[in-house]
Amino acid sequence: MKVFYAVLANSLVASVTNTFVWFAVTFWVFLQTRSVLATSVMAGIYFGTVALSGFFLGSLVDRYRKKIAMLMSSIGSLILYAAAFLLYIMAPKGAFTHDSSVYLWVLVLLTLFGAIIGNIRMIALSTAVTFLIEEDRRDKANGLVGSTNGTAFLISSFMSGFAVGYLGMFWTLVIAIGLMFLAILHLWTIPMKENEIVHTQEEPKTVDIKGTIKVINLIPGLFGLIFFNCFNNFLGGVFMSLMDAYGLSLVSVQVWGVLWGILSLGFILGGLVVAKKGLGKTPLKTLFYCNILMWFICIFFTIHSSIILLATGLFIYLCLIPVVEAAEQTIIQKAIPPERQGRVFGFTQSIEQAASPITAFMIGPIAQYFFIPFMTTGAGVDLIGDWFGTGMARGIALLFSVTGVIGFIVTILAMQSRAYKSLLALK
Secondary structure: OHHHHHHHHHHHHHHHHHHHHHHHHHHHHHHHHOOHHHHHHHHHHHHHHHHHHHHHHHHHHHHOOHHHHHHHHHHHHHHHHHHHHHHHHHOOOOOOOOOOOHHHHHHHHHHHHHHHHOHHHHHHHHHHHHHHOOHHHHHHHHHHHHHHHHHHHHHHHHHHHHHHHHHHHHHHHHHHHHHHHHHHHHHHOOOOOOOOOOOOOOOOOOOOHHHHHHHHHOOOOHHHHHHHHHHHHHHHHHHHHHHHHHHOOOOOHHHHHHHHHHHOHHHHHHHHHHHHHOOOOOHHHHHHHHHHHHHHHHHHOOOOOOHHHHHHHHHHHHHHHHHHHHHHHHHHHHHOOHHHHHHHHHHHHHHHHOHHHHHHHHHHHHHHHHHHHHHHOOHHHHHOHHHHOOOHHHHHHHHHHHHHHHHHHHHHHHOOOHHHHHHHOOO
């Protein structure tokens, strides 16, 4: 456990650094260019790259010992951040002030890939739990991983705003380089004892998507779980796309920013509860019960125009996310051989993460051309406007409630499926 705690602390520093850099660059690009298009393109590139890279990064993790994979991740990030720093100090004056600047987009790509390479660590950490922790304690260890991710999000959220606002991009990159260098030095001293890497006789030298699919197919119901989570992320993209617009209709941008800093404590609390109590005898049931509660909350947390109702619902929702993630990780760690876990975790990351950006691009027009008019000048005003409210924000709120209803129904139906029953019978 001491080694696990050391690896966890080290991953926290690396995760904070990578998230801090990407958040800071996003804020900085908007302040430099005042271009919403630039930041939306950055978000699309980021989520798209995360989705596509999981296949490759998972294969990479399986080919090396986990400590080596983590070191490769941090060294790669360090090199890219250093390159971004050199570009920043060498670029001509005014090179980053317009969204068509080549200098700007090269710097964005350098920091983007520096952050993306950090995902190697997250995949490696999930697989390292398998050999560092006994099976009956892995659910609690996965809870700590979720709590660590929440802590990283919280710290980097505050750090990035203050760094860009008070220090500027020069010192932001200096801090990132320094933190990543310290993470590398510390990781080098951690004695991670791992068995020899096991390879199959016909181990491919390229990204082994076909072999990974074959392994997942050997576990009845596992593909069903992956696509169920993918569908949930597809629906979750509705909230990712429109939550800021809805929240800012209720409170000022300053209050909204502070509120999210407080709400992100939900990630930490949920992970700590799992670390303390575990996931129960059947992690799969825990995963589905949490999803039922999450979608039930989504039906009602915007039923009235209230920041207190919204904040309460969001906090409970965020508390449940690390529970769901820990449950999925625990199931995969139990079902998949250690030599294939990196590829499976990478595969699930790619499949599940691919859904959110697709929804993000689709849902804007749906809200703009149907739900908002429906609750502003359309039939919704007469049908439910007297108690639900009218206007742009109530159109978004109605879309949230409809999304919650769909998610709730799909979760109930999924619990009746053959895939669910097959995984439930897994010993």
